[in-house]
Amino acid sequence: MPETGDHGASIELENLTKRYPGSAQPAVDNVSMQIKAGEVVVFVGPSGCGKSTTLKMINRLIEPTGGRIRIGGEDVTDMDPVKLRRKVGYAIQSAGLFPHMTVAQNIGIVPKMIGWSKPRIRERTEELLDLVGLDAAEFRGRYPRQLSGGQQQRVGVARALAADPPVLLMDEPFGAVDPITRDHLQDELIRLQYELHKTIVFVTHDFDEAIKIGDRIAVLRERSHIAQFDTPEAILTNPADDFVSGFVGAGAALKRLNLTRVRDVEITDCPTVTVDDPLQQIFNLLRTSGSNEILLLDRRRRPYKWLRRGDLMRARGSLARAGTLVQATVSLDATLRDALEAVLTDNAGRVVVTGRRGEYTGVVDMETLINSVHELLEADRLDAMEHQHELESLRASQTHAEQEGASGPAGVTGPGGER
Incomplete structure (x- = not known):
């Protein structure tokens, strides 16, 4: 039976x-935050804002003041x-594997230490490699x-999970790999x-990565002051201020494609x-399908x-030179943005969807993706209308209250008509 736990553990930072x-x-200045058990929280902010320092204080690689x-x-x-770190998994950029140890020895370090x-x-x-x-x-x-860079990162994640810790800390773990590998690792x-x-708890400087993997995102200013701590949807549709808007950037509606999975x-x-x-069976299927x-x-x-059909006519008894190689696939956990790309x-109006081991699962076509984009845009429009309606109602209530205050209490007339 797998030894993975059913749930994580809550984390509370108090005036850290x-x-x-x-x-x-x-x-890092006086940071307070509550993270729910089983939640993915992403720290995102400019370089030097203290996000990695805050992360490292959770497992006390850096001791809090x-x-x-x-x-x-x-x-x-x-x-x-040391006892704390054995209970908290930790994965870093470039994996940080010990070069003189095999993959199995790297993964088994913490389990060996705890007996x-x-x-x-x-x-x-073997379970974790799978x-x-x-x-x-x-x-x-x-x-x-x-190992390739992507394989090293996978082993790094396996090592962090080896002793089945309830908490996993990840400090820009995919920052040193190429964009395609990075997408695959995020999906994984x-x-x-x-x-x-x-x-x-995941640290990144890439807001698109934060949207893709986070249940909630903490946008941090200098000294890890929290500018906004909310869901990706809320931050995209209602950024707290200009600083947060700068991270969201242009095209918020399209960024929402990162919130929906294939x-x-x-x-x-x-x-x-x-x-x-x-070949004859293949030809018959193509003709009758x-x-x-x-x-x-x-x-x-x-x-x-x-x-x-034309490919099969040219096949002449072999598929070696027939057909067009599949250029791109997406997993079930890929985002709609990945699928659209x-x-x-x-360039054929559809993409193949694959399972955990790369096996064929189905296809998603351009029409489905376009319809999903339209639904997201319509949801944004309705949210904006509702927000505008709430603002107008609030302004009307304030105006009414000011008018009531100016006329005085009920039953009291103004100067010259005192009762």
Whole structure:
């Protein structure tokens, strides 16, 4: 059975402060915040605002100068910091793996420190590699230098989850990888959270990343002062001030595409064949399916090529040179923005949706995506109208109250007509 916990733990920061000797101003000044169990909270703000310092004080990699930290209701401010860190997973940029240790040894560090048996550590390591999408037989004996950047980050997340901590802290964990890998890692984190329900505190300077993964976002000013702490929807539609608006930037409605997942829209099917199917069977399917094209899957049912009638005429007994390679796919946990970009990349009006191991699940077409954009824009318009109506009602109430005050109490006339 998996040893992953069902829920995370709440985190409470109370007047958390960090002062460095010789500095006139504190690096973090009197921050108070409540994070719910199982919630993903993202700290976003300009460089040097104190967001990473605040994160590191939660597991006391940086010791607070003042204030309290409670995890799951327990005050950990005075707990042995080494004991605390064994209960809090921590993932950083560039993974931070030990280069002289194998993947399995890196993942098993904390379980070994807290006294787990070798069979239990081995079982947990294989479970976690599977969880982050790496084949245990292939990767457990490799060293970090033998991994790509994305693979290293996956191992880093697996290591942070090894002892099944209720809390996971992530300090710009995907900041050092290329944009495509970063998108995939974000999707993977969303999928993991969907399964594990940990409490995650995530630091980034990228507001689009914050929108994509956060249940709530804390937009931080200098010294980690909270400019706004709310849901992505609320921040996009009602930024608290000009500072927050600067982070939202232009195109707020389009940024809302990051709030809807592919799993939440209509996924349709398309005719599929595999590389092992006879050519005549493939030709017959294309002729009878009513579709102009069919999707060729590899032996593991992963999308490989799009085939059209003309391609099969040119195949001459082999599919090696027939068809067009699938350029882009999206997972069920990808955002509609990812899907829209993939549709435009493939330039064919649809994108293939894949499951956890890259297997074919269905397709999402441009019409579905456009309809979703229209729904988001309409929701924004209705929200704006409702907000305007509330403002007008408030102004009318204030005007009425001022008029009542000017005329005096009921039954009392003005000067010259005193009763």
